[in-house]
Amino acid sequence: MNDTVENKVEERRNFLKTGAVVAAATVAPGVLMYGVAHSRAPEEAASGNVRWGMLIDSSKCGDGCNDCVTACNTENGLSGETGPQDTQYIRKLDIKDLRNGRVHSLPMLCQHCENPPCVDVCPTGASMKRADGIVLVDRHICIGCRYCMMACPYKARSFVHEPLTDQNPEVPRGKGCVESCTFCVQRVDRDENPACVDACNSNGHMAMLFGDLNDPQSPVSLAMQTQPSTEVRADLRLNTGVRYQGI
Amino acid sequence: MARLANWLRLAAMMVVSAMLAVTTFSAAAGVDLPKLEKGKGDKCVEDTQYMRKNHMDLLKHQRDDTMRRGIRTTKHSLKQCVECHASSNTGSVASSKEDFCAACHSYASVKLDCWDCHATKPGVKPIKQGSTGQTSNARSTLSSSPLLASGMNGGVK
Numbered sequence: 001m002n003d004t005v006e007n008k009v010e011e012r013r014n015f016l017k018t019g020a021v022v023a024a025a026t027v028a029p030g031v032l033m034y035g036v037a038h039s040r041a042p043e044e045a046a047s048g049n050v051r052w053g054m055l056i057d058s059s060k061c062g063d064g065c066n067d068c069v070t071a072c073n074t075e076n077g078l079s080g081e082t083g084p085q086d087t088q089y090i091r092k093l094d095i096k097d098l099r100n101g102r103v104h105s106l107p108m109l110c111q112h113c114e115n116p117p118c119v120d121v122c123p124t125g126a127s128m129k130r131a132d133g134i135v136l137v138d139r140h141i142c143i144g145c146r147y148c149m150m151a152c153p154y155k156a157r158s159f160v161h162e163p164l165t166d167q168n169p170e171v172p173r174g175k176g177c178v179e180s181c182t183f184c185v186q187r188v189d190r191d192e193n194p195a196c197v198d199a200c201n202s203n204g205h206m207a208m209l210f211g212d213l214n215d216p217q218s219p220v221s222l223a224m225q226t227q228p229s230t231e232v233r234a235d236l237r238l239n240t241g242v243r244y245q246g247i
Numbered sequence: 248m249a250r251l252a253n254w255l256r257l258a259a260m261m262v263v264s265a266m267l268a269v270t271t272f273s274a275a276a277g278v279d280l281p282k283l284e285k286g287k288g289d290k291c292v293e294d295t296q297y298m299r300k301n302h303m304d305l306l307k308h309q310r311d312d313t314m315r316r317g318i319r320t321t322k323h324s325l326k327q328c329v330e331c332h333a334s335s336n337t338g339s340v341a342s343s344k345e346d347f348c349a350a351c352h353s354y355a356s357v358k359l360d361c362w363d364c365h366a367t368k369p370g371v372k373p374i375k376q377g378s379t380g381q382t383s384n385a386r387s388t389l390s391s392s393p394l395l396a397s398g399m400n401g402g403v404k
Contacts, residue, residue: 046317130317138314139364167366169326174364189319 039191051114051133052183052241053213054197055220055229058095058106059246060207066092068107068208071199075184077168087158087173089181090196095247104246107196107208110135110156110181111232112241118148118157118180127178133213133241134185139177148178153233156180183210213241281350286331292322302328306361325361330369339367 090109126142149157157180170186184194197208211220229243305323312318321327332347341349
């Protein structure tokens, strides 16, 4: 009896010792975490230490410029049509302040909420938030019920009504599923910006910043620390990953 | 004379039964096994017999890892299957009955709906919006695959 108790104590001691060693080992890379967070090995799962987000300065957004939308369509193999049954991951909206008539334009896309209503209502678990905050639809189990489309306050989701051909190998999409902006997850996973952000940067508007909101040193966090930014429908307390300036 | 007639009858019966045996034998063998084109590279990511039996499980495992956790190893990914096994004729794994996936799946009469969403050809980039005549031509030559594939596997959408 005594023997087993002592054995247990001994085991526990050993466990604690190893625990301490493991903790020491993880703290050291933890210091570097921010530095390496952006380059993830292919076999490494998306980490909850990262939260991808975007800051859009609508005052820099070019009037009549549609480059982000075009780049998105190209990257994701969308038709570019804007009818009620066509898929749009990102749309340019023109907003008018009725009191003074000020008009400006901004891109609207999936806001990658921390508490996404689309995920709440999904009956199959197809609508999901990845560990790094990217909200996605798992088309393998989406049944096309479209509850998520009704739940989304940003009208960010689309339904594929017709059979598709010639998909981008990196962006599988097909009839009968709901879909929306993925922050170009295939690009993010290989350490690139979403296509819209790259397009906005390359045409010189620089209205979109993409990065890790959990990293205080990332350009997007630095911009948010120094300048005011707003969530669209902040009253819903969804803690969106996409923030706007100048609206 | 009677003996000769008997002998002839016996011989005729033997010939007939031999012919019958041949036809029954070929009926039992069924249709020809699918002839598969050899993929790129020396060997597949796993042993051939193992792949024949278990490729669907590997793909399903990988699909959940990639989709849900963001793990993008290429060893068991569908995209990598397509890279190696796309036909030299059609450039696809499922646009004609001889193509790699379609050959076996139509033989076994197992419908697969991977190609409703996934590209059957490697590395086809989407066409730019407002494209010129040249690129839209490129698009028309590339069209067809997923629809054809599912139609061929018995799926009418």
